[in-house]
Amino acid sequence: MGSLGQYQQKHKVTVVGSGNWGTAIAKIVAENTASNPAIFEKDVQMWVYEEKVEISKSSKHYDPASPLCQGPQNLTDVINQTHENIKYLQGIALPKNLIANPSLVDAVRDSTILVFNLPHQFIVNICGQIKGKILPYARGVSCIKGVDVNEEGAHLFSETIGKILGIYCGALSGANIASEVGQEKWSESSIGYDPPHFDSKAPTPARSPSGSTENIVHYEHKDVSGQLSKVKLQALPSEYPPVDHVVLKALFHRPYFHISVVSDVAGVSLGGALKNVVAVAAGWVIGKGWGDNAKAAIMRVGLLEMVKFGERFFGATINTKTFTEESAGVADMITSCSGGRNFRCAKLSVERNQSIEQVEETELNGQKLQGTLTALEVNSFLKKQGLEEEFPLFTAVYRVLQGNMTIDEIPSFIER
Amino acid sequence: MGSLGQYQQKHKVTVVGSGNWGTAIAKIVAENTASNPAIFEKDVQMWVYEEKVEISKSSKHYDPASPLCQGPQNLTDVINQTHENIKYLQGIALPKNLIANPSLVDAVRDSTILVFNLPHQFIVNICGQIKGKILPYARGVSCIKGVDVNEEGAHLFSETIGKILGIYCGALSGANIASEVGQEKWSESSIGYDPPHFDSKAPTPARSPSGSTENIVHYEHKDVSGQLSKVKLQALPSEYPPVDHVVLKALFHRPYFHISVVSDVAGVSLGGALKNVVAVAAGWVIGKGWGDNAKAAIMRVGLLEMVKFGERFFGATINTKTFTEESAGVADMITSCSGGRNFRCAKLSVERNQSIEQVEETELNGQKLQGTLTALEVNSFLKKQGLEEEFPLFTAVYRVLQGNMTIDEIPSFIER
Numbered sequence: 157m158g159s160l161g162q163y164q165q166k167h168k169v170t171v172v173g174s175g176n177w178g179t180a181i182a183k184i185v186a187e188n189t190a191s192n193p194a195i196f197e198k199d200v201q202m203w204v205y206e207e208k209v210e211i212s213k214s215s216k217h218y219d220p221a222s223p224l225c226q227g228p229q230n231l232t233d234v235i236n237q238t239h240e241n242i243k244y245l246q247g248i249a250l251p252k253n254l255i256a257n258p259s260l261v262d263a264v265r266d267s268t269i270l271v272f273n274l275p276h277q278f279i280v281n282i283c284g285q286i287k288g289k290i291l292p293y294a295r296g297v298s299c300i301k302g303v304d305v306n307e308e309g310a311h312l313f314s315e316t317i318g319k320i321l322g323i324y325c326g327a328l329s330g331a332n333i334a335s336e337v338g339q340e341k342w343s344e345s346s347i348g349y350d351p352p353h354f355d356s357k358a359p360t361p362a363r364s365p366s367g368s369t370e371n372i373v374h375y376e377h378k379d380v381s382g383q384l385s386k387v388k389l390q391a392l393p394s395e396y397p398p399v400d401h402v403v404l405k406a407l408f409h410r411p412y413f414h415i416s417v418v419s420d421v422a423g424v425s426l427g428g429a430l431k432n433v434v435a436v437a438a439g440w441v442i443g444k445g446w447g448d449n450a451k452a453a454i455m456r457v458g459l460l461e462m463v464k465f466g467e468r469f470f471g472a473t474i475n476t477k478t479f480t481e482e483s484a485g486v487a488d489m490i491t492s493c494s495g496g497r498n499f500r501c502a503k504l505s506v507e508r509n510q511s512i513e514q515v516e517e518t519e520l521n522g523q524k525l526q527g528t529l530t531a532l533e534v535n536s537f538l539k540k541q542g543l544e545e546e547f548p549l550f551t552a553v554y555r556v557l558q559g560n561m562t563i564d565e566i567p568s569f570i571e572r
Numbered sequence: 573m574g575s576l577g578q579y580q581q582k583h584k585v586t587v588v589g590s591g592n593w594g595t596a597i598a599k600i601v602a603e604n605t606a607s608n609p610a611i612f613e614k615d616v617q618m619w620v621y622e623e624k625v626e627i628s629k630s631s632k633h634y635d636p637a638s639p640l641c642q643g644p645q646n647l648t649d650v651i652n653q654t655h656e657n658i659k660y661l662q663g664i665a666l667p668k669n670l671i672a673n674p675s676l677v678d679a680v681r682d683s684t685i686l687v688f689n690l691p692h693q694f695i696v697n698i699c700g701q702i703k704g705k706i707l708p709y710a711r712g713v714s715c716i717k718g719v720d721v722n723e724e725g726a727h728l729f730s731e732t733i734g735k736i737l738g739i740y741c742g743a744l745s746g747a748n749i750a751s752e753v754g755q756e757k758w759s760e761s762s763i764g765y766d767p768p769h770f771d772s773k774a775p776t777p778a779r780s781p782s783g784s785t786e787n788i789v790h791y792e793h794k795d796v797s798g799q800l801s802k803v804k805l806q807a808l809p810s811e812y813p814p815v816d817h818v819v820l821k822a823l824f825h826r827p828y829f830h831i832s833v834v835s836d837v838a839g840v841s842l843g844g845a846l847k848n849v850v851a852v853a854a855g856w857v858i859g860k861g862w863g864d865n866a867k868a869a870i871m872r873v874g875l876l877e878m879v880k881f882g883e884r885f886f887g888a889t890i891n892t893k894t895f896t897e898e899s900a901g902v903a904d905m906i907t908s909c910s911g912g913r914n915f916r917c918a919k920l921s922v923e924r925n926q927s928i929e930q931v932e933e934t935e936l937n938g939q940k941l942q943g944t945l946t947a948l949e950v951n952s953f954l955k956k957q958g959l960e961e962e963f964p965l966f967t968a969v970y971r972v973l974q975g976n977m978t979i980d981e982i983p984s985f986i987e988r
Binding site for chain 2 (some may be wrong): 331332344411449451452455456459460483487494495568
């Protein structure tokens with residue numbers, strides 16, 4: 157990274173969100189800003205939705221004399237003083253240069269790299285609050301799993317963020333469990349990042365106090381439903397190291413968290429959604445006692461349909477190797493079919509002879525399964541396109557969920 | 573299959589071998605010859621290495637009055653009278669048209685399709701015994717898992733069979749466990765079959781009593797080490813339905829055993845060997861308690877190296893999609909990394925802090941692990957080619973087995 161020393165400005169990084177995955181990612185990012193001082197400002201802001209927490213007497217942070225232990229405290233104060241997110245990532249020491257901030261607008265101010273890590277239902281609201289209050293040339297990385305599929309098509313969360321904020325946003329997804337990443341158990345992840353190119357002959361603008369610049373590209377973005385939207389993107393001032401694959405790897409790669417940066421944002425995002433549909437089918441098959449070979453058959457067909465879905469609906473903008481070679485593809489599917497919640501609930505639904513909704517209620521404390529929801533969304537889309545038969549596994553999962561097919565009928569339905 | 577009724581001759585099928593996998597495959601084949609009378613003779617011969625067995629008193633076949641229950645009996649007699657291979661596939665009813673035959677030469681006589689299913693160390697001897705005693709235009713399918721890798725290159729068992737016998741031989745491999753296939757639990761498998769083409773303009777020969785014919789192709793076969801060998805192949809007489817993908821599917825596909833026939837024999841065979849190396853690494857990682865995501869990372873890298881090994885050493889004769897799309901590729905690897913013996917022994921070796929050889933001794937009743945052996949063979953080949961670094965996972969497995977690397981060092985060794 158020595159050659160990056162030529163730049164006068166360093167990137168300031170903010171993580172928007174502080175749940176278990178948000179905190180685990182913020183820990184990684186803060187470790188890397190500290191160890192790459194030529195590229196990044198050391199301190200990382202993490203926006204925390206403020207709430208009251210109490211340090212329990214059994215906590216190692218408990219000290220009856222400390223003001224922090226006199227009744228309920230702000231979560232941000234506890235994080236900043238104990239360097240632990242005691243509510244969402246217990247037992248994991250956070251770097252001291254990770255700063256919890258209860259003010260969203262203050263946390264993102266002057267940051268050139270924004271990392272989004274929050275439940276997808278909050279995207280529109282949160283982005284609405286910071287719109288116009290971020291640097292116009294900031295870049296984003298969304299760590300929000302999955303895609304938004306409906307009858308009309310599939311939309312990437314990274315694109316939703318980018319569109320609202322007027323910035324470019326890539327995506328991070330892979331075979332990761334927040335608590336394990338927090339414990340520094342080795343895993344891998346993929347980043348998709350492919351901003352439109354600025355004309356390299358045009359001078360990159362110097363940074364003005366207002367952040368305004370002349371160097372703007374307008375480009376047309378075509379989503380899966382064929383809808384075109386005009387997107388305006390401002391170049392990063394030349395004082396900063398360009399936000400490219402090398403810089404993103406420097407920000408996210410750790411010895412225990414191996415990152416591969418690719419250009420295929422859609423592939424990276426899509427894998428994280430479709431794998432949950434496959435995991436539901438894998439859970440059923442194991443619940444039925446059909447064994448590991450039947451499960452492997454389901455996963456094989458699932459991977460094929462993921463590739464085909466990508467090819468069919470994202471066309472040339474997707475690289476199908478993302479599904480077969482990247483952590484966000486095959487590896488994430490394997491993990492989800494090993495012990496993820498979609499797999500487990502589907503398996504239990506067969507073993508207990510209950511509907512998957514009943515299992516969901518008793519097992520997930522009010523949380524919803526992503527796999528059943530995605531199966532419905534994907535089907536509404538496939539049905540509208542008249543393509544149900546080309547995706548027999550996705551269609552079978554939908555029909556079983558609807559009560560229009562039995563699990564026993566799946567093998568013959570997906571037969572070649 | 574109606575159009576196949578035009579042929580005057582039907583295929584006679586023999587299964588050479590009757591272990592648990594041999595018997596399970598013979599059961600499938602006999603079910604299919606019975607249900608496709610336009611293509612196949614109903615009776616299927618199965619060569620059985622004769623040995624003495626005794627029907628135990630707890631067996632459902634036990635009848636104190638039966639001559640079959642008076643002391644040790646020939647295994648073939650027991651199979652032909654009870655329609656069960658009580659020694660190698662217990663509790664599974666075999667079709668009555670599956671005939672156990674203790675004479676190898678008699679079993680293969682006049683058969684046009686020979687299915688080989690025996691331990692690979694017996695191939696040379698068994699083929700030597702039947703050389704010149706089979707129909708010269710017979711076709712073979714090898715169900716023997718894996719490939720023979722040494723310092724010089726990789727050789728397919730199907731090619732060894734074909735070369736000794738002077739016939740064309742394809743390969744069947746997939747995510748299958750004999751006992752589960754015997755129980756008709758649903759699984760999938762792949763067949764690679766791609767005989768050289770005969771000139772379609774030349775008249776296909778009529779069958780002469782001696783089986784001799786004029787229609788012979790000579791073709792050059794190039795193996796992975798670049799060695800050329802001349803192979804002579806005799807056309808099937810025109811009275812028979814051609815042995816093509818349709819006929820092979822008719823012979824092997826069942827509602828509980830889904831078959832995909834492809835042209836890539838090398839890919840189908842190679843997957844079954846290399847996956848065992850990956851399974852050893854996966855077992856170590858789980859033994860270490862690193863979790864499902866670390867295992868998925870190992871599998872992802874393993875799949876990549878399988879594809880690369882195929883590309884690198886079989887070149888254009890291999891279709892890399894076999895690894896990512898077929899049962900013999902990704903699905904078989906997934907199963908082997910879930911609970912196969914290579915995975916289990918590697919996991920136990922970490923948990924018990926023993927060498928994998930010690931675990932092998934206590935757990936496998938004198939049988940040998942395929943994964944450790946293949947890791948050594950693959951490494952001797954990669955080392956000679958100077959390519960160890962291009963296959964970091966395969967190399968890491970070898971080095972850990974040799975005591976020259978620790979399991980903890982694998983993640984950084986395979987880091988991109």
